[in-house]
Amino acid sequence: MHIPENFLSPATCAVMAVAAVPVLAVAVKKVKDELPREKLPMLGIGAAFSFLMMMFNLPLPGGTTGHAVGGVLIAVLLGPYSACLSVSTALIIQALLFGDGGILSLGANIFNIAFVMPFAGYAVYKLIRDRVKSDKGEFVGAAIGSWFGLNAAALVTAIEFGIQPAIAHDAAGLALYCPYPLSASIPAMMLPHMLVAGVVEALFTVFIFAYIRKASPGDIYAGATKRTPALYILLAVLILAVPLGLLAAGTAWGEWGAEEIAGVVSNGSALGYVPAGMESGFSFETVMPDYTIAALPEVPGYILSALFGVAISVIVFRLIGGLAKNKQKA
């Protein structure tokens, strides 16, 4: 779900960062209203919890594992605004400290995972909880809400990926960042998320919710008294958007393979995407030499290559040296 560096164009990153700022500002204001200022530690705790949630490897059929994101669970437990700040904090730390998710794409990641996911999921949870008065309402709400929240975030992510070829390409029409158009990115993201990741998310969320509800029901967020219309507008948009994703996924392909999007292999071009580069006879073999020599004068080019070689050899020798040392120790 985390968008790595260089999959989105810098322009998209900038737009998403600008979009994330008001989201965070509103969340900070809301949290200040709902949560007394000196209760700030709770945000850190929420962030740490959110961070650690993603460390849990959950069993999947066939002995493989996947992991949950927990955005909706935290929204249900702490309220969506606190969840937004907590998950954002976790994302910042992941990007800055662990190189997990890009620094430039941090805005987009915050928007998708810390905003869309908890708010969309929480809205569904609240909708169901308020309609179905029994205990079941809460559990069903948490299950559907977390499934929905994750998929809403996946859809927004897929759209961000999918618009890249259209907005960032060179004169020849060659995609400069994520090369997959919407027709490829949406099914590639949505199928695994709807069928597998969403189910894992829902199961984990409901089980944890049930555990906490039994052990310490007072610890679950009661909900703000006022309704937020903006939230419902977002929700409406997303409810319309998810079936679209389903439609796009109509041609059955893509699978929960090695890594989420690897499934595209079989259909990369079958879905109507014929990169312009192909028509102009662009071939893989010629790219590398072209780009190495293209713009650099010869002498600096040589120096640079030499430095590159030095760096690589030092790294290789040190790695080998390290291995030998380890063996001696054992």
Next chain:
Amino acid sequence: MFVLENVSYSYEENVALQGVTVTIERGESVCLLGPNGCGKSTFLRLLCGVIAPDGGTYAFDGWSVTRKSLADNKAAKAFHQRVGFVFQNSDTQLFCADVYEEVAFGPRQMGLGEDEVERRVTDCLRLLGLQDFARRSPYHLSGGEKRKTAIAAMLAMNPDALVLDEPMNGLDPKTERWLAGFLLELHSAGKTLITSTHDLELAQEISRRSILFDGNHTIAADLPTNLLMRDMSLLRRVNLVDRYYHQHRDGGHTHFHTHPLQRESPEISGDISDSEED
């Protein structure tokens, strides 16, 4: 039963155990003593297969415990069933919805019938006096009740060896007395008992044999407990006792205690100003 030879272990660059050679026989009761951070907990974790030795060898009933052997699903599970472990922090050890489920977790995994599971759980709850807590959430229990739940959960698997990391930590005196008695009972029922503690009196009470760890992560002494207790200079050197620690022997009864620091004693007030400088 447990045979360790020249075992070492370190966390990244920090050495936690060094050149440890110990053999513990079936049916023994052994106490581990030592100052904070000497490697007692690491030693216990190693015995239970939470971690595997970095150097040296460890064999449990002839089965060699290594990273590789612990990755062997069936064999490792059989080993874990035979060696029960109670962590120092009972809080982290409890993860089920209520006390009954907590105790039933092990037996259910072992594939016992639900009747047998119920019998074991009921027995264990009765042994530890937790009958009234069966449907309570472990999260809301008191520290002592949590410790008892953790012990019950371990006992329900009927392990051969019980390993307890500072079982008396944070218990009130009455519960402590009760638990000491209960551990002795388990020992006389044939269980191998391995505990760690700072409490010399407890060590004397529940174990004939004591292993003393040194500050440098090695074993300083492995002696019958009563002999170790006489070696005051050694106990003092490893910071287990201060210099006011002593024992009385009147009429066959032995007990250890320290005396409260007294301001008027010039020697002690010197000590206090020392510590302030630190």
Next chain:
Amino acid sequence: MPEWLLQSENYAPRADKDTFLSKSILALLGLISKIRAQDTAAAPTRYAVNPFFKLVFTLTLAVLVSLTREFAFLFAALTYVLLYLCVQPIRTLRRVLATGAAVTAFTFVILLPTALGGNGYSLTMMPVKVFTAVTAVNLLSHTSRWSELLSALKRFRAPDMLVFVLDITIRYIVMLGETTLESLYALKLRSVGRNTRKYNALSGVAGSLFLRSRQMAEDTHSAMLCRGFTGEYRVYQKFSFTLGDAGYILVNAGLILLYIYITRDANAGIG
């Protein structure tokens, strides 16, 4: 003592798939040791580069790498990052390289289909871009302490509240991570057979983690009140300029100039 407790158990376990447990344990171990290593990163010396400059130039590098279409510049940036990497302590080197390699391989796999379509540009440029950017960021995080990074953020006029929350979060991640690790060990030790309710067990670990977290937040709050916390959080720091800073700025300024030069050159070529 009940009868069954007096007899030795005659038990042969059935195998069960519990790689999820070992994987979770490994993930947590890696996380904690990473933060520990980060926390004990070398203390600032005379040649240490101010984390503020590191943050500024790492961000700049990430932007330039993302913007560039010229392999020549990318190659220069990659060389710079590798040179920086090759003088790091072996543990840092290994970790940073492992992360970079994993992300790059992932990118490569995702982009493979584009090669079938003839888009060689993505397949060559993107993995190199990803590797360069990820490695640059990881180098930043591995060569600076978390507290230094925070004070650098502070210099960017990040709100005090954000800096405070980031700060306590790291500490909580370690504390809570350790207790979670403990819980997972306990779960592993007690998983002596076939567990038909794996989600129940893991959710219990996570749920009790949440409850403990809440408790801890309340305790921290009380402790802060007791120590006179008023809700304001200030970051105090000194600012100094070292020889290391000068060298660092020089090299990075060179890279920026190279970017401008190459881009202009390429554009002129096209025009």
